[in-house]
Amino acid sequence: MTTRVRFAPSPTGYLHIGSARSALFNYLYARQVGGKFLLRIEDTDLARSTEESTRSILDGLAWLELKHDEEIVFQSDNAGKHRAAAQKLLAEGKAYRDFTPKAEPTDQNVKEGIAERARAAQGEKSMRDNIYRELYSEESDRKAEAGEPFAIRLKVPLDGKTAFEDRVYGLQEREYVDTEDLVLLRSDGHPLYNLAVVCDDIEMGITHVIRGQDHLTNTHKQVLIYEALGVTPPTFAHLPLIMAPGKGKLSKRKHGEIVSLTTYRDAGFVPAAFRNFLALLGWSAGEEKEIYTLDELVEKFSFDGIHRSNAIFNFKENDPRHWTDDKALWMNAEYIRTMPLAELLPLVKAELKAAKLWREEYDQESIALTADIPSTADLGADGRPETVAFETREVGSHAWYVYTVDLIRTRFFTLRDFSSQGRAYFSEDFDFDPAAVAKNLTKFPELRDWMPELADRFETVFTERGALFNEASIETVVKGFTEEKNTKLGVIMNGSRTLLTGVAVGPSMLSVFEVIGLERTLMRLRSQVGWNMVE
RNA sequence: GUCCGGUUCGUCUAGGGGUUAGGACACCGCCCUUUCACGGCGGCAACACGGGUUCAAAUCCCGUACCGGAUACCA
Secondary structure: OOOEEEEOOOOOOOOEHHHHHHHHHHHHHHHHOOOEEEEEEOOOOOOOOOHHHHHHHHHHHHHOOOOOOOOOEEHHHHHHHHHHHHHHHHHOOOEEEEOOOOOOOOOOOHHHHHHHHHHHHOOOOOOOOOOOOOOOHHHHHHHHHOOOOOEEEEOOOOOOEEEEEEOOOEEEEEEHHHOOOOEEEOOOOOEOHHHHHHHHHHHOOOOEEEEEHHHHHHHHHHHHHHHHHOOOOOEEEEEOOEEOOOOOEOOHHHHHHHHEHHHHHHOOOOHHHHHHHHHOOOEOOOOOOOOOOHHHHHHHOOHHHEOOOOEEOOOOOOOHHHOOOHHHHHHHHHHHHHOOHHHHHHHHHHHHHHOOOOOHHHOHHHHOOHHHOOOHHHEOOOOOEOOOOHHHOOOOOHHHHHHHHHHHHHHOOOHHHHOOOOHHHHOOOOOOOHHHHHHHHHOOOOHHHHHHHHHHHHHHHHHHOOOOOOHHHHHHHHHHHHHHHOOOHHHHHHHHHHHHHOOOOOOOHHHHHHHHOHHHHHHHHHOOHHHHOOO
């Protein structure tokens, strides 16, 4: 029998990172054993389900590159079958009609209400003392025919226990007395969650149910339904939950966007990096390794490697540097600086396009063959792609673009940084960081005269005399200039850096000059914009 | 309340009778350096508590504490 797993989210909001991880684990297992990864949208709560939400879930899965097999199943399409199953159990005497009027919802918090009711019921009421449980079927039929509303409840046996072997948590047992006669069908005929899930899982031929640990008690109820239906239950594997710092629940209400997968996409995460991070939250291959390709995850995945304790998703609100889990941020940076350049380029392109900084000339299609794109494997000792000669790196060309991305990527954390921190490489319209201006410009007032002078020097050497504007010659000129002014190289270099890029950080300044190009270098060294912004 | 889980550095985790309790992130220091990163080297830092079993317990057993989940005519 081929393995069939499913990811079954309810479309009542964005895709939560915990759900995304469930989807990932289902996917990894399915791929590992050559099974099918199915998708089912549990949209039976009509009041809360929305189409945007379904859209967002699909977008999220696509972003993580978790492709599902077969058609998407919408649970609401199967309500008829769910009802038929309940009727079957009723006819077989495994379920009964409960004519008790539906309890009015309390005005307090739903969760609290439930807990309070449960506490109050403790001791005085058994799970089985419903007067309709043993009603003669003729009497039950009569009331039903008379039009009295009723819910259909499962008749949980008096003695015994449900048991299943969880692939993560081991043998799980629960006495029947601890499980109520759960409602299968509401009095308005609406099938309830546990019945719907079991029916659909049977219908879809699900062999392994991999889901959050919060479903552990539901599983006992579902096992009861499987037994009543005469079907062997699938294998279950429950995943530990992802908690907020302080071990509280990670919720949108309390934590906002941080729990939504789309936040990471929009913040400039590399899909493979976030996927990698998610996989390591609550799972380990048991080796000292952090970076895994999708293929490696598929190969190494095992239920034994899944932790039984919940994991904390660590982040600090109001701290821009640690706005989300540090390890996720680090992993993203790690991917950005080490992934094959050919894979990074399209991501950077999308980012620059979104920031309106993209120019068609950058695209390899119009200039060079894809095969010519240097990858990290082609990098020389100085960290630059060896295959691209300076002469071919005209500012704005494809070769220039590739070289520039590769040059600046080593200190970026997100794809967003290419259009923010790295904006000056792609646009004339960039901001000056006040701290950088203070540290590298205002502190040395003489630079206000020197910088335009340096520009003049560059013009003489590179424009009038026609020397090649490359690192070696730039270094000669800048060093000569520094000695002439009897100052330190750092003063000139850092002043130039801030004037040329608006910031105090970046690659080797010689590379920066070269990549910014002679024309823009002259313009920016002479510009007063950086100076003016502090006055 | 009851049922079910869980507890190794701040966080993610390895280890499941004998380990200097390992790695990663974060943080700190040093080196590299025109800056900031990267990189390299180093540092700080953990077996919840109490009993047992054993020559030996982070590891096995029992209890306690704490945390989490569930307890709906929600999903």
